[in-house]
Amino acid sequence: MHLILANPRGFCAGVQMAVDVVAQTISLLPGEKIYVYHEIVHNKHVVGRFQQQGVEFVESLDDVPEGGILVFSAHGVSPQVREHARQRRLQTIDATCPLVTKVHSECIRYARQGYQILLIGHANHQEVVGTRGEAPDAVTVVESAEEVAHLNVRDESKLVYLTQTTLSTDDAGVIIAALKKRFPQMKEPPSSDICYATTNRQHAVRQIAPECDLVLVIGSKNSSNSVRLTEISQNVGTPARLIDDVSELDWSWFKGDETVMITAGASAPEDLVADLCRVLLERFGGDLEQREIFNEDVEFGLPISLKRMGKARGVDLDESRIRVGAPKVTKELYGAVALTVSAKS
Numbered sequence: 001m002h003l004i005l006a007n008p009r010g011f012c013a014g015v016q017m018a019v020d021v022v023a024q025t026i027s028l029l030p031g032e033k034i035y036v037y038h039e040i041v042h043n044k045h046v047v048g049r050f051q052q053q054g055v056e057f058v059e060s061l062d063d064v065p066e067g068g069i070l071v072f073s074a075h076g077v078s079p080q081v082r083e084h085a086r087q088r089r090l091q092t093i094d095a096t097c098p099l100v101t102k103v104h105s106e107c108i109r110y111a112r113q114g115y116q117i118l119l120i121g122h123a124n125h126q127e128v129v130g131t132r133g134e135a136p137d138a139v140t141v142v143e144s145a146e147e148v149a150h151l152n153v154r155d156e157s158k159l160v161y162l163t164q165t166t167l168s169t170d171d172a173g174v175i176i177a178a179l180k181k182r183f184p185q186m187k188e189p190p191s192s193d194i195c196y197a198t199t200n201r202q203h204a205v206r207q208i209a210p211e212c213d214l215v216l217v218i219g220s221k222n223s224s225n226s227v228r229l230t231e232i233s234q235n236v237g238t239p240a241r242l243i244d245d246v247s248e249l250d251w252s253w254f255k256g257d258e259t260v261m262i263t264a265g266a267s268a269p270e271d272l273v274a275d276l277c278r279v280l281l282e283r284f285g286g287d288l289e290q291r292e293i294f295n296e297d298v299e300f301g302l303p304i305s306l307k308r309m310g311k312a313r314g315v316d317l318d319e320s321r322i323r324v325g326a327p328k329v330t331k332e333l334y335g336a337v338a339l340t341v342s343a344k345s
């Protein structure tokens, strides 16, 4: 079997930051109960590992005792949720990805300027719920190109579109084209709202999948960007499977001599990718190639609320930076040392 590991894959800087926020909060407040509003990131292993350390994930702020410690997840929350937390005197730490915050800021700015905002995304996704909450009267969610013909708009000269950060660039492109066709005066955001991590992981699938028999994506079923990776693969004609971990492999998918691309959604931990490579190589033999499509070099700081909490306890987090680089592929963990090949993007 020939395994092609996509680079980049797995954790983005926003997910790494959110995971680090919870880990740092646990170590700053030993013995204290920590609550997280929704899953910190959409991955059952990440959530399960924190649950084992006593962290409780809640879907309602009323499940957090007054004055309790609450982390907001990477997907962001609406101002109404922040206000509710204030009323309950919760000590909040905001792990919202800065690239989601950027979309919130655009939403606020355009709403103040009197624009109607067409927010392309999945209406029930937590990120979209949070962004829409910034200006509920100004935002209309658009989920598909089919909806565009039936949209009611107030003033075609005061329209702008924004997008969820984790959409398929293919699907978003189709919806944006339909919107531009119907509303030629519509304004665009200053730069794409679909984030660098989503774009790069999708681009890697587009580049590598056509030469593969199968694409395996490590990620959870509720992870938007992971599901999109399987769709991109299917769009280029290669079947793809989304699995949380090796336990979901079905051996009937393989003859044993295939070329298999392996990638991971932005919320999937790398140890699960290593397990998958090792298990496949133990069963079928073969080799491992790491294909470098992009070398990501994105750095985020920790949230101010966490830095303040650290300072109050004598821990200086001001200089802490979150940086995610390509993981080192070792024989012990992955079953082989990867030959690394760079590809033109």
Ligand code: SF4
Binding pocket: 012, 013, 014, 015, 074, 097, 098, 099, 100, 165, 166, 195, 196, 197, 198, 225, 266
């Ligand atoms: S996928 Fe993009 S928007 Fe979401 S946490 Fe990662 S970097 Fe941020």
